[in-house]
Amino acid sequence: MNTAYALIILPVITGIISLFISSERLRRNLLVVVAFVHLFMSIMLCTGAAGELNGSWIGLDHLGRLFLMIVSLLFAGSAIYSMEYLDKHPHFDGPAIAGLRMPGNSNAVFVACMQLFLAAMSLSVMSTHLGLQWIGIEATTLASTPLIYYHRNKRSLEAAWKYMILCSVGIALALMGVFFLAMAASSHVQQFTPVGLALFSGYLKIEWLKVAFIFFLVGYGTKMGLAPMHTWLPDAHSEAPSPVSAMLSGALLNCAFLGLLRIYQVCAAVPGVASFASELLIIFGLISLAISGVFILRQPDYKRMLAYSSVEHMGILALGVGLGGSAIAAALLHAVGHSLVKSSLFLLSGNILAVYASKKIEDIKGLLKTMPVSGALWLAGFFAITGTPPFTTFTSEFAIVRVALQSHSWTIAILYLLFLLLVFIGMLTAFMHMSLGKKGEVEVDGSAGESFWQVLPPVVFLTAALFLGLYLPDFMRSAINGAAVLLGGKPL
Amino acid sequence: MNSIATLLAITCMLLLGSSRLLVSIRMVAFQGILLGLLPLFVTDHIGVAAVLLMLTNIGLKSILLPWLLTKALFESGTRREIEPFIGFGASILAGVLLLAVSGYIVNRLQTTAQISSPFTLIAGFFMFFSGLFLLITRRKALTQTLGFLVLENGVFTTGLSLGSEFSVFVELGILLDVFVGIFLMGIMLFHIDREFDHIDADRFNELSDLAVDVGDSEEASE
Numbered sequence: 231m232n233t234a235y236a237l238i239i240l241p242v243i244t245g246i247i248s249l250f251i252s253s254e255r256l257r258r259n260l261l262v263v264v265a266f267v268h269l270f271m272s273i274m275l276c277t278g279a280a281g282e283l284n285g286s287w288i289g290l291d292h293l294g295r296l297f298l299m300i301v302s303l304l305f306a307g308s309a310i311y312s313m314e315y316l317d318k319h320p321h322f323d324g325p326a327i328a329g330l331r332m333p334g335n336s337n338a339v340f341v342a343c344m345q346l347f348l349a350a351m352s353l354s355v356m357s358t359h360l361g362l363q364w365i366g367i368e369a370t371t372l373a374s375t376p377l378i379y380y381h382r383n384k385r386s387l388e389a390a391w392k393y394m395i396l397c398s399v400g401i402a403l404a405l406m407g408v409f410f411l412a413m414a415a416s417s418h419v420q421q422f423t424p425v426g427l428a429l430f431s432g433y434l435k436i437e438w439l440k441v442a443f444i445f446f447l448v449g450y451g452t453k454m455g456l457a458p459m460h461t462w463l464p465d466a467h468s469e470a471p472s473p474v475s476a477m478l479s480g481a482l483l484n485c486a487f488l489g490l491l492r493i494y495q496v497c498a499a500v501p502g503v504a505s506f507a508s509e510l511l512i513i514f515g516l517i518s519l520a521i522s523g524v525f526i527l528r529q530p531d532y533k534r535m536l537a538y539s540s541v542e543h544m545g546i547l548a549l550g551v552g553l554g555g556s557a558i559a560a561a562l563l564h565a566v567g568h569s570l571v572k573s574s575l576f577l578l579s580g581n582i583l584a585v586y587a588s589k590k591i592e593d594i595k596g597l598l599k600t601m602p603v604s605g606a607l608w609l610a611g612f613f614a615i616t617g618t619p620p621f622t623t624f625t626s627e628f629a630i631v632r633v634a635l636q637s638h639s640w641t642i643a644i645l646y647l648l649f650l651l652l653v654f655i656g657m658l659t660a661f662m663h664m665s666l667g668k669k670g671e672v673e674v675d676g677s678a679g680e681s682f683w684q685v686l687p688p689v690v691f692l693t694a695a696l697f698l699g700l701y702l703p704d705f706m707r708s709a710i711n712g713a714a715v716l717l718g719g720k721p722l
Numbered sequence: 723m724n725s726i727a728t729l730l731a732i733t734c735m736l737l738l739g740s741s742r743l744l745v746s747i748r749m750v751a752f753q754g755i756l757l758g759l760l761p762l763f764v765t766d767h768i769g770v771a772a773v774l775l776m777l778t779n780i781g782l783k784s785i786l787l788p789w790l791l792t793k794a795l796f797e798s799g800t801r802r803e804i805e806p807f808i809g810f811g812a813s814i815l816a817g818v819l820l821l822a823v824s825g826y827i828v829n830r831l832q833t834t835a836q837i838s839s840p841f842t843l844i845a846g847f848f849m850f851f852s853g854l855f856l857l858i859t860r861r862k863a864l865t866q867t868l869g870f871l872v873l874e875n876g877v878f879t880t881g882l883s884l885g886s887e888f889s890v891f892v893e894l895g896i897l898l899d900v901f902v903g904i905f906l907m908g909i910m911l912f913h914i915d916r917e918f919d920h921i922d923a924d925r926f927n928e929l930s931d932l933a934v935d936v937g938d939s940e941e942a943s944e
Contacts, residue, residue, distance in 0.1 A: 359888075361892040361895075361896070362892060362895070364896070365892070365895040365898075368899040368900075368903070372903055372906060375910075376906075379910075379913070384917050384918065387910070387913055387917050388929055389929060391923065391926070392926070392929075394903070394906065395857070395866060395870065395907075395923075398870060398903050399854070399873065402870075402877050405877050405896065406877050406880060409880055409881040409884050410884075412884065413885075435834065435835065438834070438835065464929075468929075
């Protein structure tokens with residue numbers, strides 16, 4: 231279990247150290263080294279025997295393993311990508327403000343905050359105590375706000391402010407939920423962990439548990455980007471630098487989702503509350519799908535379009551968990567698939583932005599000609615994100631609709647397919663416009679966005695998404711099924 | 723204990739009715755002191771950890787944060803909250819309503835579970851609601867920060883009066899998170915003042931999907 235603590239403490243220490251390193255090259259190398267040490271330790275931890283969670287506040291069950299691997303893998307990809315990104319978007323940390331001396335190094339704050347962000351996400355994923363998990367999730371907000379404000383202009387400032395206020399208020403609601411949950415647990419409950427609470431589910435007060443779930447849903451739902459609490463998400467995800475957008479969309483949303491799953495784990499153990507929680511999740515899921523469908527349809531900005539697509543996929547996750555049965559396992563698989571694909575797309579959007587210097591869809595034409603590699607990946611990413619076979623996202627989206635049909639929830643199934651179709655049409659027009667056609671009037675040099683390190687992470691992630699769609703390895707299957715069983719679902 | 727709850731409610735009322743930002747900051751600082759003292763009355767046994775927590779609470783919420791916010795206030799050159807979406811008189815009226823709602827909720831809750839200190843719970847809910855109210859109806863980014871702080875204070879009071887005690891580490895962690903959050907907001911106030919020449923959060927209009935084409939004002943971030 232010591233490795234688990236190291237996963238949290240290491241990035242904190244190196245993050246603080248990197249504030250004081252004066253060499254730009256050394257600092258960036260440190261970021262990549264930390265990312266890969268973290269990835270290596272996570273793999274060691276996840277392949278090892280399942281640790282018993284004997285009253286420990288930090289530990290890994292099947293759910294934690296799944297999400298830890300996502301976080302660690304995406305961070306490694308983003309770290310590699312950041313190396314060149316920081317070269318192309320140099321940035322000085324700015325003068326001292328309010329008597330607080332900021333380090334004068336360029337990018338020092340960025341590199342430090344990236345590592346603190348990693349630590350916060352690791353904490354939120356691995357904590358089994360619900361109060362500790364809250365601390366982790368709030369810490370992710372704090373560490374990522376300076377990252378969103380990286381470009382130091384009005385737009386990014388506005389996005390960062392909205393993100394900070396809305397997410398902090400949302401998470402304050404979740405803290406209220408934590409207190410209510412403590413109230414629901416009578417003195418019989420020894421440990422304030424999902425497992426501990428579920429074990430004594432007979433003693434939980436049902437009314438208080440319901441109120442707690444509502445607060446958790448609204449609170450962590452805000453952070454997760456469920457509509458109608460999603461309003462900060464398109465701004466933050468589109469204004470942040472691309473490697474950060476990839477982390478926010480691929481890893482952070484999942485951390486908040488895990489927060490929701492933990493309370494669901496408790497609710498699933500109490501018969502009267504389980505159906506109540508599921509219904510709420512289905513409603514919020516469908517609203518998210520509807521809103522994202524409408525806003526994607528006429529979206530002029532491709533990064534915002536990707537952000538709304540994240541809202542859509544979070545809706546799918548909530549819907550899947552709400553439907554129950556094997557849809558829970560499908561939702562977890564979908565979380566993995568979405569993370570891989572969405573982070574690739576955000577990284578690729580950074581390549582496009584570096585070449586065209588515009589976020590408008592109408593400004594970009596003939597990607598396949600100007601940037602052959604990124605353009606091809608961009609198109610592949612489109613098919614993956616809209617759930618086209620043979621990508622893994624198709625498997626999971628199809629499994630969810632199958633469960634809906636089997637349980638005769640016709641309305642849900644029809645609405646779900648309708649909204650997916652809306653999103654598909656909206657994204658199809660945008661992606662086709664960008665990828666196909668001639669180079670356009672403006673002469674652009676595509677080689678600026680095609681360097682090896684900027685293309686490698688998307689290639690790896692998209693290949694993984696394709697591979698998982700063709701063949702789900704046994705260890706993945708058992709991890710997902712184990713996690714689904716924790717949540718009261720059936721294996722896939 | 724009941725007197726502290728009453729004082730907390732009064733500070734909230736004053737916050738809702740005051741247009742002078744400096745007064746508002748002082749009021750929140752006073753709330754921080756009251757909040758720090760509250761655990762002494764609620765719990766029976768007081769250990770070293772509880773005293774430590776109390777001192778940290780007072781130090782952060784009633785000295786450090788108000789200092790930072792006052793500095794941000796003087797830097798921006800604004801003194802008053804101008805034309806809130808809901809006027810000050812109406813805000814106080816809304817405050818009375820919120821207080822009544824809080825009382826009603828606690829009354830309902832008491833039927834399902836034994837609550838040790840209903841008065842502080844009412845104060846907690848009231849602070850929570852008035853924090854939200856400030857966040858929604860005020861224009862200045864500074865007032866929104868204050869609103870968030872009041873809301874957090876409300877959550878803290880609620881947790882305390884529900885008697886949900888975690889270990890000191892968790893409590894400290896929560897306190898630290900809230901502190902760093904508001905500290906960051908304070909820093910951002912300086913940036914907002916410099917970039918926008920005002921700290922009116924409602925005039926943030928660079929990003930929106932609902933606005934008609936913003937056109938040329940939209941600059942691609944470099």
